Amino acid sequence: MTDPRLTAQRLLGAIDWQSEVHGYCACPGTGLHTTRAGKRDCQVHVDGAPTIYCLHASCAGIVAQTNKQLRRELGHAEWELRLPDGRTIRSGDVLRHDGQILPREVVAAKAPDKRAKEQLVMLAEVAKRMAPQIAAKFHWPFEAILADSPLQVAQRDPEDQFRVWLSIWPPTVTVWIGDVFSSGKPEHAAHFRPVPEWREIGPTANYTCGSSFKPGSYRRSNDNINGHRFLVVESDILNRDQVGAVFRFLHQRLQVTCRAIVDTAGKSLHGWFDAPASKANEAKLKALLTALGCDPKLFTFSQPVRLPGAYRDGKLQRLIWKRP
Numbered sequence: 633m634t635d636p637r638l639t640a641q642r643l644l645g646a647i648d649w650q651s652e653v654h655g656y657c658a659c660p661g662t663g664l665h666t667t668r669a670g671k672r673d674c675q676v677h678v679d680g681a682p683t684i685y686c687l688h689a690s691c692a693g694i695v696a697q698t699n700k701q702l703r704r705e706l707g708h709a710e711w712e713l714r715l716p717d718g719r720t721i722r723s724g725d726v727l728r729h730d731g732q733i734l735p736r737e738v739v740a741a742k743a744p745d746k747r748a749k750e751q752l753v754m755l756a757e758v759a760k761r762m763a764p765q766i767a768a769k770f771h772w773p774f775e776a777i778l779a780d781s782p783l784q785v786a787q788r789d790p791e792d793q794f795r796v797w798l799s800i801w802p803p804t805v806t807v808w809i810g811d812v813f814s815s816g817k818p819e820h821a822a823h824f825r826p827v828p829e830w831r832e833i834g835p836t837a838n839y840t841c842g843s844s845f846k847p848g849s850y851r852r853s854n855d856n857i858n859g860h861r862f863l864v865v866e867s868d869i870l871n872r873d874q875v876g877a878v879f880r881f882l883h884q885r886l887q888v889t890c891r892a893i894v895d896t897a898g899k900s901l902h903g904w905f906d907a908p909a910s911k912a913n914e915a916k917l918k919a920l921l922t923a924l925g926c927d928p929k930l931f932t933f934s935q936p937v938r939l940p941g942a943y944r945d946g947k948l949q950r951l952i953w954k955r956p
């Protein structure tokens with residue numbers, strides 16, 4: 633029985649093992665990196681669906697190729713490794729962050745597409761193992777976000793901030809603005825208006841939503857969602873100086889476009905991102921963001937979120953970063 637780590641080393645060169653199943657390696661696409669590479673930017677994971685993950689985006693093509701090769705070579709034969717505490721991990725099992733072994737039968741169970749499910753479980757584990765590197769490499773504290781904004785928006789008056797934020801929407805769509813309960817009855821129809829009307833009215837309530845709605849809606853539900861969607865990323869765990877690393881990682885590494893960042897006047901920041909176009913990418917992003925400490929309810933696209941330019945208990949819900 634071959635040790636999967638020897639197979640990985642044959643393919644990737646020396647590996648600095650961090651556990652029985654994962655370690656740092658040189659990225660197979662190092663030559664394509666456009667920014668300086670750190671020693672901890674690339675990791676290989678031999679459990680689950682074997683995965684090489686690099687924090688750079690420019691090497692994605694060659695990393696994907698090498699990933700295929702790694703999976704092919706490790707897929708040839710079953711293997712087993714003995715952990716220091718005596719337990720055994722088999723090929724396809726996932727060694728979870730909390731030390732539990734997720735058996736391959738569980739990983740694959742109940743999945744219409746076994747391979748997609750395996751890769752999702754693995755992606756979440758990879759994200760957890762790499763979270764410290766992501767936090768360090770993409771570190772983007774609150775003050776730096778303010779200073780880096782392509783449009784200087786944070787000092788503008790609230791009405792102006794609201795209108796700048798409104799410009800992320802296509803002008804033809806219907807947007808909901810209201811309080812959490814301004815939805816569900818015909819009299820709530822006035823909270824669903826086309827963008828140009830809101831431009832005239834201004835920030836009259838505390839909440840909005842990352843999705844546009846069908847014209848004539850009075851209920852904020854996923855059934856009424858129409859066309860344009862943003863993914864509003866937030867975390868209850870990461871503070872204002874920590875969550876920026878997730879925003880930058882999404883923007884730079886995963887190339888999900890960030891449109892705006894809002895200081896909610898509470899503990900957290902909201903990043904407004906273009907929503908993933910396909911269900912498959914949405915599922916991947918959900919697994920990844922949840923593993924990094926973000927709130928899974930952000931994938932309910934009719935979820936109310938704080939409106940920039942409005943006041944919360946006397947404090948401004950402030951637009952702090954805006955793409956031109």
Ligand SMILES: [Zn+2]
Nearest residue numbers: 659686688691
């Ligand atoms: Zn790389």
